[in-house]
Amino acid sequence: MNTVPQTGPGRPRSEEAEKAILDATLQLLADKGYNGLTVDKVAALASVSKSTMYRRWPSKLHLVIAAFSQLPQLPSTNTGNLLQDLVNILESFLNIAENTPLAGVLATLAGEQARNHELSEYLLPLIDARRKPVRDILQNAMQRHELPEDLDLELAVDMVMGPAIMRMLFTRAPLQGRPVQQMLEITLRGLGWLLPEG
């Protein structure tokens, strides 16, 4: 994610500073959102000069993306119950989204991506990492023959996550508990879920 490696002669880059910058970025992002975060504030909070930041990331946007990719993966349960596994991971995703402005930031980045194509290069892997747990759960179910063999996995991921994200970002209707389970039941039925018990 950095711009240049630090091999050769000269003073080595401070790993400490790098961590402090990314931590400060995440904290300010969580406290004030993307627009409320300023480069100078990050520098002050991380006790670092701006040159140290811009040597690593070419813009505020890149910095934010780098900070995002530091976030831990969502815990992907594998209870063997497809519906329950999906409910779990979606609920934990929505919990994060409701208690931090990360969802809003993600939407902002998506909007920027539509215009700034160079951004996709950095953003797409990050998004794919968020899709991966869902993909894994679906893939496990396929191996248990609970889903059709010819299922388009990427399309299925969109079908599973799309309605919840739609509601979270745009509709802004209640989403915890019942609605999530209901949405997933509908989607799984559409995908041709073959329940293990019949």
Next chain:
Amino acid sequence: MNTVPQTGPGRPRSEEAEKAILDATLQLLADKGYNGLTVDKVAALASVSKSTMYRRWPSKLHLVIAAFSQLPQLPSTNTGNLLQDLVNILESFLNIAENTPLAGVLATLAGEQARNHELSEYLLPLIDARRKPVRDILQNAMQRHELPEDLDLELAVDMVMGPAIMRMLFTRAPLQGRPVQQMLEITLRGLGWLLPEG
């Protein structure tokens, strides 16, 4: 959407200027996106002074929202074929999204909405208007008894639009033609679509 009515004495507000401002806003939005649009550029393109703009809308954000609500509704066909009607409206939505950065702007606004709650008041009606054609199509199908009587209509709208929007904004995989139809077939199956011919 304006801040103050124009009754009473004094020079009346220019309807012409208002239209020119909104048109210029839409054009710049389509050409350069939200960040590429500047208030001064809008003023120049509309041949209007900034005071004329700020007298009507208190910020760039409000102006953009006002311009958005000027956009025409998507044409809601009613052929009697539920799948085809939904394919049509989603395709025309995606056509706009692919040929202009308006979709990206919508994402940007959604991101802002997550932080700026006062914004929801203006944005939600606008989003609801975009959902309405889909809601109408689904409602028509319900009256034809092609969908269950107890269907949660709002949830169904999210299920229909969510996967496509997910793919458009985040996944960024191909979306025209086959995938749209396939996604809708899966969703309708999950919703319990009772085909008219069987």
Next chain:
DNA sequence: TAGTTTCAATACGCATCGTATCGAAACTAA
């Protein structure tokens, strides 16, 4: 005719991004 509001033009304050400069610090290589 007097009072009120909008108009275009323009200047201004202010925040913020990203760049540039500087001398000190930390490292490599000879």
Next chain:
DNA sequence: TTAGTTTCGATACGATGCGTATTGAAACTA
């Protein structure tokens, strides 16, 4: 030890863009 290189913090700076303020003319009401 010494010369060369890169990063460091501190700080200043240019550029951009939002939103406000001022001013005199224009368009309306009473």
